[in-house]
Amino acid sequence: MELIDQLRAEHDLIEQVAGAFRTFARQRTRGEGDAADGARFMAFFRLYAGRFHHGREEDTLFVSLQRDAEIPGDRGPIAALLGDHQRMGGILDRLEPIVGSDPVAPEAEALTLDYTEQLWHHIDAENSVLLPECEHRLPRHGVRELPSRDLDADEAAACDDGRALLERYPPVHEPAILRGDGCVMCPAFVDNCEGLERAWWNEHEWDELDDHLASG
Ligand SMILES: [Fe+2]
Ligand SMILES: [Fe+2]
Known part of the structure; x- marks a missing residue:
């Protein structure tokens, strides 16, 4: 499904530019880097990661899951992922006025990290749970393709800037951050999401599991 392939490819870039943003924030705390690049990072995450990428997840993918595959939107993975979009947008709101300060604002690095x-x-949860599940589930409900759209001029400029920033502020390996696949690795699984199976599986899918276990 083309939209899902696009979202995956976008995750690859967003993930790397997030690493570059961390390098930038640490450099600024040390009095290094260029304060003006803060606004460029902000444009990348607002316009490319937010308006373009999260936008198509929300207005196309999540809509189709609820409308065509009868997946609940008010609980489980969709609610958790929407909550992530909103919460992360809230952090950007706090970061925006200070991200380009010179000298650096004391809380800018912590907010960026x-x-x-x-x-x-969020990307790990989408790549390992949401997107594979969509590829499997939507065609069973007759959805073989979903609409997408091109970047508009501002989003394309933000995307190009993100790639340039990635060269300028290379991400570093961060072994202290535990990343991984599946619901058990997702922070929402502990807080407000009961996991994919409980939220999305129907009676027939649970029966199939019972049959599978019974047959050894
Ligand atoms: Fe998302
Ligand atoms: Fe995403």
């Missing part, structure tokens, strides 16, 4: 760590966990 928090935002990007949440974004990484």
Whole structure:
């Protein structure tokens, strides 16, 4: 499904630019880097990651899951992922006025590290749970393709800027952040999401599991 392939490819870029944003924030705390690049990072996450990428997840993918595959939107993975979009947008709201300050604002690095760590966990959950499940589930409900759209001029400029920032502020390996696949690795699984099976599986799918277990 083309939209899902696009979302996956976009995750690859967003994930890397998130790493670059962390490098930038740490450099700024040390008095290094260029304060003006803060606004460029902000444009990338607002316009490319937010308006373009999260936008198509919300207005196309999540809509189709609810409308065509009868997946609940008010609980489980969709509610958790929508909550992530909103919470991460809230961190950007707090970061926006200070991200380009010179000298650096004391809380800018912590907010940047928090935002990007949440974004990484969000991408892991979508790549390992949401997108594979959509590829499997939507065609069973007759949905073989979903509409997408091109970047508009502002989003395309933000995307190009993100790639340039990635060269300028190379991400570093961060072994302290535990990343991984599946619901058990998703922070929402502990807080407000009961996991894919409980939220999305229908009676027939549970019966299939019972049959599978019974047959050994
Ligand atoms: Fe998302
Ligand atoms: Fe995403």
